[in-house]
Amino acid sequence: MLDKNAKNYDSGILPSAKNDLPKGLKPPYKVSVPPIETRAKLLEILGVENIPTNVVYESGKIIENEGLIEYKVEYNNSFGELVEGIIIIPKPKKNALTPGIVCMGGTAATKEGITESKFHRPNPTEGQLYGWARQLARLGYGTISITLRGSADRRGTTAHWEQETKLLSTLGRTQIGYKVEETLLAARVLGSLYSIDHKRIGLTGMSLGGVGTWWSMACDPSIAVGVTICGNIGSAYRHIYEGMAERHSSSMYVPGLLKYFDHGEIVANCIAPRPFMMIAPLEDEDMPKEGVNDLLKIVEPKYESTGDSSKFFCHKPPGRHVFLIDYFDRMVSWFDKYLK
Numbered sequence: 001m002l003d004k005n006a007k008n009y010d011s012g013i014l015p016s017a018k019n020d021l022p023k024g025l026k027p028p029y030k031v032s033v034p035p036i037e038t039r040a041k042l043l044e045i046l047g048v049e050n051i052p053t054n055v056v057y058e059s060g061k062i063i064e065n066e067g068l069i070e071y072k073v074e075y076n077n078s079f080g081e082l083v084e085g086i087i088i089i090p091k092p093k094k095n096a097l098t099p100g101i102v103c104m105g106g107t108a109a110t111k112e113g114i115t116e117s118k119f120h121r122p123n124p125t126e127g128q129l130y131g132w133a134r135q136l137a138r139l140g141y142g143t144i145s146i147t148l149r150g151s152a153d154r155r156g157t158t159a160h161w162e163q164e165t166k167l168l169s170t171l172g173r174t175q176i177g178y179k180v181e182e183t184l185l186a187a188r189v190l191g192s193l194y195s196i197d198h199k200r201i202g203l204t205g206m207s208l209g210g211v212g213t214w215w216s217m218a219c220d221p222s223i224a225v226g227v228t229i230c231g232n233i234g235s236a237y238r239h240i241y242e243g244m245a246e247r248h249s250s251s252m253y254v255p256g257l258l259k260y261f262d263h264g265e266i267v268a269n270c271i272a273p274r275p276f277m278m279i280a281p282l283e284d285e286d287m288p289k290e291g292v293n294d295l296l297k298i299v300e301p302k303y304e305s306t307g308d309s310s311k312f313f314c315h316k317p318p319g320r321h322v323f324l325i326d327y328f329d330r331m332v333s334w335f336d337k338y339l340k
Contacts, residue, residue, distance in 0.1 A: 104209025234291030264298030
């Protein structure tokens, strides 16, 4: 049972209101989507258009330290906004390409915070984990870190964000769609670097970054590996009736999604058989554990049918919506196994 009075660590709390939806509401015009057509329908629902293969971007001054190369990049999303990223890569080795990872923090996090020089948690059980993207670079991965659209640093006021989301929905566009676009553009930028293996690009993130991870991986079959941490993944239907709606703006509720499928079908039909790990704490305020269990009933048999069930794993520890160092270590082990 989720604690409705739980302190929020990583999201913007909205005014609380009673959920008066009648129990058991279902989409009135349910459509059965063949598995092979799931990704195309997903792109349509999210309003994601073609992501260019070659991304135009500007690069900043190069800094070298600790055997790492670091610099800032800028590229544009289709909303007309400039997206900034921080690239940190190991110094290139002769005749060897480096795997790359797109790194995304939670709602309250920033690209600067996740690339801090010190890898640490000021509080062992609350708040953010800092410096984890730079730590991945120290461990041999090329990284690009971005602050996603919708984060506290980029969304403006709650009223502005809600109005924008409302107006976009009538145009068949979604805020999650723009998160997907920014994530995949970052992956293209990283993959374009001469020392990075564009066939070995992974995605990872905490909370909002976890959202960007799994939706983007589902939308793009070129992403090799994904690790989502507390990424609001399980069941959109369960989240409506059993989740904490005050933790999320309306942008997290994709219009019409359940008319076609829920999270489990998306992962099974759009991410499998690629290596994918979920970290879903049992008391995570962003997704009821029953929603995660619903997803597992669909996804685990799908991976088993591919002949390699080890490529999917859901870690369900006791705990809440916090990025623990243990989760980072598990993420690294997953990338070491499937991306290096």
